[in-house]
Amino acid sequence: MSPKSFLKAFLFSVSLFLSGIPAFSQKAYEEIRSDTSKAWGVCDVYHFDTPVSPIAPKGYKPFYISHFGRHGARFASSGSAYPKIMELFSKAHSAGILTEKGEEFYKKYAAVFPSVKYRNGDLTSVGAEEEYLLASRMFDNYPQVFRGKAKVIASATYVTRCIMTMSSFCDGLKIKNPSLVFTRNASYSDMYFMNPTSSYNPDVKGSEAGLRNSHAVWNRDMKAFEKEKMHPETVFAGLFTDPSYVKKFGNPYTLEYYLYYIAASMSCIGNGVDLTYIFPFNELCGIWESDNYLYYVSKGPDGRQKGRQWAFSWTLLDDIIKKADTDIASGDCSARLRFGHDITIMNMMALLGIRGWDESVSDPELVKDVWQDYRVPMASNLQLIFYRKGKNSDDIIVRLMYNEKNVVLPIDSDIAPYYSWQSFRDYCLERISVARNIIKSTD
Numbered sequence: 001m002s003p004k005s006f007l008k009a010f011l012f013s014v015s016l017f018l019s020g021i022p023a024f025s026q027k028a029y030e031e032i033r034s035d036t037s038k039a040w041g042v043c044d045v046y047h048f049d050t051p052v053s054p055i056a057p058k059g060y061k062p063f064y065i066s067h068f069g070r071h072g073a074r075f076a077s078s079g080s081a082y083p084k085i086m087e088l089f090s091k092a093h094s095a096g097i098l099t100e101k102g103e104e105f106y107k108k109y110a111a112v113f114p115s116v117k118y119r120n121g122d123l124t125s126v127g128a129e130e131e132y133l134l135a136s137r138m139f140d141n142y143p144q145v146f147r148g149k150a151k152v153i154a155s156a157t158y159v160t161r162c163i164m165t166m167s168s169f170c171d172g173l174k175i176k177n178p179s180l181v182f183t184r185n186a187s188y189s190d191m192y193f194m195n196p197t198s199s200y201n202p203d204v205k206g207s208e209a210g211l212r213n214s215h216a217v218w219n220r221d222m223k224a225f226e227k228e229k230m231h232p233e234t235v236f237a238g239l240f241t242d243p244s245y246v247k248k249f250g251n252p253y254t255l256e257y258y259l260y261y262i263a264a265s266m267s268c269i270g271n272g273v274d275l276t277y278i279f280p281f282n283e284l285c286g287i288w289e290s291d292n293y294l295y296y297v298s299k300g301p302d303g304r305q306k307g308r309q310w311a312f313s314w315t316l317l318d319d320i321i322k323k324a325d326t327d328i329a330s331g332d333c334s335a336r337l338r339f340g341h342d343i344t345i346m347n348m349m350a351l352l353g354i355r356g357w358d359e360s361v362s363d364p365e366l367v368k369d370v371w372q373d374y375r376v377p378m379a380s381n382l383q384l385i386f387y388r389k390g391k392n393s394d395d396i397i398v399r400l401m402y403n404e405k406n407v408v409l410p411i412d413s414d415i416a417p418y419y420s421w422q423s424f425r426d427y428c429l430e431r432i433s434v435a436r437n438i439i440k441s442t443d
Contacts, residue, residue, distance in 0.1 A: 028292075028368040029285045036276060038374040039288045042295070042342045043264035045073050046130045046379040051404035054141040057415050060387035060397055062142040064327060065335040066320050069134070069381035070342050071165040072127025073268035075119040081258040082116050085109065088249045092240060102239035105278055109262075112273055116265070123164040126270040130379040131165050135172025137404065142385065149179050150334035156186040157194045157340050165379075166339045193315035194340050197299060197347065201312055203439050208308065211294065211343070217304045218297040225293050225364050229286040232256040235279060260287045268378060288374075293364060295373045299343045301350050303360045306442040307435075310350035310358065314435035317351060320384065321428050328386070328396070328421075342376045349402070351431055353410055377403075386421065396421040 032038045037045070056062065076082060089106040092098050098106060139146050146152075154170055156162040163186045170182050191200035199209040207215040216222075232252035236243040246252055263275035276284070296302055299309050320336075327333040349357035359370045380403055389395040397418045400407045406417040411427050413419045419427075 028289070028372055031372075032285055032288065033281070036284075037267065038372075039276075039284050040264035040267070041288055041291050041373040042376050042378075043076075043261065043268065044374055044377040045126060045267050046134075046377050046403075048133065049403075049405075051137065051141070052401075052406050054385075056387045056399075057397070057418060059389045060418075061389075062144050062385055062387050063334070064324070064386040065138070065142060065145055066324050066384040066386070067138075067336065067381060068316065068320070068338045068340065068345065068348065069131075069165070069169070070345055070376065070379060071123060071159070071161045071339060072130040072168065073124050073270075073378040074127055074161050074265075075116055075122050075124060075269065076258075076261040076265040077121040078258065078261060079120045081261050082113065082120065084249065084255070085258050085262055086113050086117070088246060088255065092245060095245075097241045097245055099239055099241055101278065105239060105275065108273055108275065112266075112269075112271060115271070116262075116269070121159070121161055123161040123168075124269050126268055127161070127165065127378060128168040131168035132172040134379060134381065134404075135169045136176060138383070139173055139176040145334050146173060146177050146180060148177075149181050150177075151181045151183070151332055152335045152337065153183045153333050154185070154337040155190055155194065155339070156184075157191060158186050158188055159341075162186070162339045162341070166337065169337060169339070193319045194338060195344060196312040196315045197309055197343055201315060204312060205443075208305075211298050213298070216298065218302060221364070222294060222297055226253055226290045229290045229293075230256060231283055231286065234283050235259065238280075239278060256287065257291075260284075260291070289368050292371065292373045293367050295343075295346065296367050296371045299346055300371055301358045301360045303362060307438045308442055310347040311435035311438040313344060313347035313351050314432045314439075316344060316348060317428055317435075318432055321425060321432075324384070324386070325425075331392075342373075342380065345376055345380050345382060346373075348382060351435055352400075352428075353431065354407060387418070398424050 086109065089098070089102070089109060092102065093106050152170065152173065154166050156166040166184060166186070170184065174180055174182070188200065191198055192202070197204060197209065207213060207217070213219065230253055232255065233243050235256055236246050236252065240246065246255055249255065259278065263278070266273045266275055279287070297304065301307070301310060323336050327336065346357065361367060361370055383401040383404070384398055385401065386396060386398050397415070398421050399418045400409060408417045409419065409427065411419050411423055413423065
């Protein structure tokens with residue numbers, strides 16, 4: 001192997017390590033067994049692992065940040081989950097058909113219910129704290145970016161939890177430096193790039209928008225996969241003396257999902273209530289696998305999508321590049337902060353060609369080993385940190401961080417995971433071109 005080939009192979013291995021993706025696939029169920037919180041998938045809270053050192057190559061200092069973050073921890077997003085499960089268990093309790101475990105669950109849930117009803121999708125106090133702490137760490141890592149009256153421009157989707165996330169993050173910076181000047185925005189006009197797989201993007205068809213789309217090409221296969229992996233009767237048999245009773249309140253698969261989302265939301269709420277015990281381990285894994293498969297076929301690199309879902313996110317990458325060009329040239333803005341959703345991060349990782357996010361497999365059984373939605377917990381974030389050598393110098397380098405850890409990109413660089421801004425910019429423009437061609441050539 002030539003020295004150059006060896007270096008590329010070495011950097012690629014480092015990229016897998018730094019981006020948190022194992023070089024050799026680990027069985028997802030084994031990972032969940034070692035850390036049950038992963039069973040909650042995208043509902044898991046942010047893991048504040050020790051971040052890598054922010055020290056840049058000698059002579060380079062940070063001066064600008066471009067960021068996209070998922071909202072912080074939230075309540076269960078379904079408007080039906082909390083009240084429907086309360087109705088089911090309260091009536092079963094009155095009818096005397098709950099098992100001992102069922103009564104225990106009912107008692108715990110009844111105590112929690114007043115604080116969660118009507119709160120579907122709202123940012124929790126845990127979510128606000130996540131954002132506050134992430135902002136504080138960003139400031140501490142890159143204080144040069146936030147000196148004096150530095151200008152920070154923040155944008156969010158119009159969804160309330162994203163707006164509240166933006167507010168908490170900005171507060172986390174403001175407490176560090178009260179002189180910072182903020183501009184905050186949340187507008188429908190930005191949705192085509194802030195939430196590029198939504199119906200606000202004119203390229204998105206009706207059968208492609210949304211996570212659970214009954215008109216999507218994958219919908220029938222998704223339903224079949226759910227029936228194979230989920231066994232609601234195993235959960236309800238432990239909670240009801242007559243498991244068939246639940247059918248009076250809806251589809252057992254839907255109700256099992258509701259239980260799953262409610263249990264997952266407890267750590268997001270931070271109330272100390274653990275409802276994991278109602279799920280046998282294999283069933284918990286089966287529900288996660290089904291939910292994980294949904295994200296893969298709906299918003300991931302599943303072949304039936306022909307790359308369209310991740311290609312839609314070219315609008316966000318385009319905004320990042322253009323705004324960086326403008327901000328660097330003018331020097332008026334020190335940081336661009338954007339706050340949106342998990343799906344957008346998934347799409348961006350695939351668009352950027354980062355291994356572990358863009359692999360298409362046709363066998364549903366293999367999906368869990370190439371794609372794990374628990375890699376996008378609440379408050380997940382992409383950070384582009386820009387450095388320059390000397391004030392107003394054109395010698396600019398950039399690095400990409402995912403959840404505060406370095407990501408190595410398929411770009412030639414002697415100082416990876418740092419890249420010249422020009423090389424990074426050219427690579428992104430190339431990926432944007434690829435994405436736009438996918439959208440134009442597919443339907």
